Amino acid sequence: MTIGKLGQAAGVKVPTIRYYEQIGLLPEAERSGGNQRLYSRKALDRLTFVRHARELGFTLDAIRDLLSLSDHPDQPCAAADAIAKAQLAEIEKRLARLASLKVELKRMVAQCAGGSIADCRVIEVLGDHSHCSTDHSHREGEGAS
Amino acid sequence: MTIGKLGQAAGVKVPTIRYYEQIGLLPEAERSGGNQRLYSRKALDRLTFVRHARELGFTLDAIRDLLSLSDHPDQPCAAADAIAKAQLAEIEKRLARLASLKVELKRMVAQCAGGSIADCRVIEVLGDHSHCSTDHSHREGEGAS
DNA sequence: TCTTGAAGCTACAGCAGCTAGAGACATTAA
DNA sequence: TTAATGTCTCTAGCTGCTGTAGCTTCAAGA
Structure with a gap:
């Protein structure tokens, strides 16, 4: 299959596929007589894996590791x-943060119920430290609590 | 206060503050006799707002809008x-996706319970479309090259 | 068979949102 | 006074793409 079909099948844009090849995440594709890239089902699987892993929040480097592992399955x-x-931990952190931030945003929307900006708390909510869930303890040297 | 103190107080790195000024997200700071940036409490509030908004997932453009609104509070x-x-909707989407992806990652970790890669499903889980929430239709059975 | 229009090619630029380095000047504590 | 630290500007780099320009190839219709 050509690159366009592959992209459709995997849900990845064509330039992205070429980019992945360029950075060595995908192997160099075979070429047709007219120099066009040709892909196998296997390539589709690999690319699909990459897309899903990206959606999971893996970096390209982590994905590279994962792929190289899968290329040597006897380890x-x-x-x-x-x-x-590690990714799971990362995602759980993000989830927690997003969840608490969602609460804040909801408060923002609720407090901005038709008045003028002077009356609404949108800005203050975000400037306020009291809803600060993440522990940025304002001084680098200081240990986290 | 100088830029370093401001950065510490707001939990933002110094080059990032200068970057924000450069792109017009923060106003140009007053300077000391020695040309160093000096900040007020107000600047700290503004920067803190920016940090929180960034954590909420607002783009710098959205933040710019929000800030300009807060600068004209009689609207x-x-x-x-x-x-x-809009941000809330975006965040809820992300939350939902992260939550389902967390389930997948947990399955990955559970299925990789000490065997060799050949036995574990880490790779397959990510290549598998059956947990695919996004609607990328793809046809099976298109010939391999 | 010819033609046309989509899809492919390479190479490079640009995006967001920072981050890091070089080399010079400012400030501060001892 | 001196040394250490902080700050200055400027430039370049990073990740993970995305878009452009200018060309070639391919598949389908007339």
């Missing part, structure tokens, strides 16, 4: 496991 | 409200 999977666990 | 706050609502 213990501790490494893949470690990568996945 | 109705419908615009701020609209921005906040």
Whole structure:
């Protein structure tokens, strides 16, 4: 299949596929007589994997690791496991943050109920530290509590 | 206060503050005799607002809008409200996606319980379309190259 | 068979949102 | 006074794409 079909099938844009090849995330594709890239089902699987991993929030580097692991399947999977666990922790952090931020945004919307900006708290809510869930303790050297 | 103190107080790195000034997100700071930036409490509030808004997932453009609204507080706050609502919707989408992806990652970790990569499903889980929430239709059975 | 229009090619520029480095000047504590 | 630290400007780099220009190839219709 050509690059356009591959992109449609995997849900990835064509320039992105070429970019992935360029940075070595995908192997160099075979070419047709007219120099066009040709892909196999296997390539589709790999690209689909990449897309899903990106959606999971893996960096391209982590994905590269994962792919190289899958290319050598006779190793213990501790490494893949470690990568996945790290990502899981990362995602749980993000989830918690997003959840609390959603509460703040809802408050913002609720407090901005038709008045003028002078009356509404949108700006203050975001300037206020009291709803600050993340622990940015304002001084680098200081340990987190 | 100088830029370093401001950065510490707001939880924002010094080059980032200068960057924000450069792109017009923060007003140009007053300077000391020695040409160093000096900030007021008001500037700290503004920067804190920016940091929180960034954490909420607002783009710098959205933040710019919000700030310009807050600079003209005699307007109705419908615009701020609209921005906040749009962000809220965006955040709820992200939350939903992250939540379902967390489930997948947990499955990945669970299925990779000490075997070798050949036995574990980390790779397959991410290549599998059956948990695919997004609607990228793709046809099966298109010939491999 | 010819033609046309979509899809492909390479190469490069640009985007957001920072971050890091070089080399010079300012401030501050001892 | 001197040394350390902080700040200055400027420039370049980073990730992960996305878009453009100017060309070639391919598939389908007349």
